[in-house]
Amino acid sequence: MASKRQRHKRPALLSHGRPPTIKPKSAALSSKATRNLIRTHHRLMKLRAHALQEGNHVLVSDVDAQIEANGGLDSYQLASKIGQSLERGGDSSKALVDWIAPKLAQLKGTPFKLRLLEIGALSTKNACSLDQRLDCTQIDLNSQEPGILQQDFMERPLPRHDGERFHLISLSLVLNYVASATGRGDMLKRCVTFLTKSLPPDCPMAFTPSLFLVLPLACVNNSRYLTESRLHEILFSLGFTLARCKKTSKLIFQLWEYGETPRPRPFRKEILNPGKTRNNFAIVVRKEDS
Numbered sequence: 001m002a003s004k005r006q007r008h009k010r011p012a013l014l015s016h017g018r019p020p021t022i023k024p025k026s027a028a029l030s031s032k033a034t035r036n037l038i039r040t041h042h043r044l045m046k047l048r049a050h051a052l053q054e055g056n057h058v059l060v061s062d063v064d065a066q067i068e069a070n071g072g073l074d075s076y077q078l079a080s081k082i083g084q085s086l087e088r089g090g091d092s093s094k095a096l097v098d099w100i101a102p103k104l105a106q107l108k109g110t111p112f113k114l115r116l117l118e119i120g121a122l123s124t125k126n127a128c129s130l131d132q133r134l135d136c137t138q139i140d141l142n143s144q145e146p147g148i149l150q151q152d153f154m155e156r157p158l159p160r161h162d163g164e165r166f167h168l169i170s171l172s173l174v175l176n177y178v179a180s181a182t183g184r185g186d187m188l189k190r191c192v193t194f195l196t197k198s199l200p201p202d203c204p205m206a207f208t209p210s211l212f213l214v215l216p217l218a219c220v221n222n223s224r225y226l227t228e229s230r231l232h233e234i235l236f237s238l239g240f241t242l243a244r245c246k247k248t249s250k251l252i253f254q255l256w257e258y259g260e261t262p263r264p265r266p267f268r269k270e271i272l273n274p275g276k277t278r279n280n281f282a283i284v285v286r287k288e289d290s
Helices: 030-055 057-069 072-083 093-099 099-107 183-191 228-237
Strands: 114-119 134-140 167-170 210-216 240-247 253-259
Touching: 072 114, 093 099, 093 210, 093 253, 099 183, 114 183, 183 228, 210 240
Parallel strands: 114 134, 114 167, 167 210
Antiparallel strands: 210 253, 240 253
């Protein structure tokens, strides 16, 4: 039986508890400053989420002040955008485009496109948005560019028909930003409802709807509550199979194809990888009737 604290009438919005934003600082950020800003912002957001859960509004206000002193959400997004620039290691969506390139090649010279929903979009000039064979819908909680819709994915109206669904969903460095473990599970479940395998009858290709997932490597190799194996179990239970995977020193890139029969099951927060130096990243999947 779920506790009262765990029961929700609806999935939490990504914007729930999000602090106010202010204009980013104009000074250029070094690589070290970029990493420190991102780490500090993530740490403060976790502290804020815990304070909200405990009803400690004094601490929430104190954390909000610290976040604003660091430049707010705008500065975090600026740091993230710089981190994905070519001089800082590149655009993560390039991996997605490279992985599906053989399929996209079949669309050359045709009017057909694959529909892509990019959640947490930072730029309208990344690899996926510039590929003419992709029809990109880009959304973010705090849009930084014209062409990116300011929207909370957890509040986006559910699709009424396949024309409002997508062949691809990108969650690049988004899931790790969601403040709660249950919120991350809710987001993954919600992604399923936005995917479709439907293509026009005369389209010259077949395509399996897919989820592009990028996480900090530490989320799966240095967490007390999540391992790469547990992540596989969670996504497999939702109907996904792993098609592609690569790791860098800091990130894990995965392409999950949706097509298997879902085997819904709950996943609770439990210690899988004990150790004092581990982080607390977790994904909790609630029972359907909880």
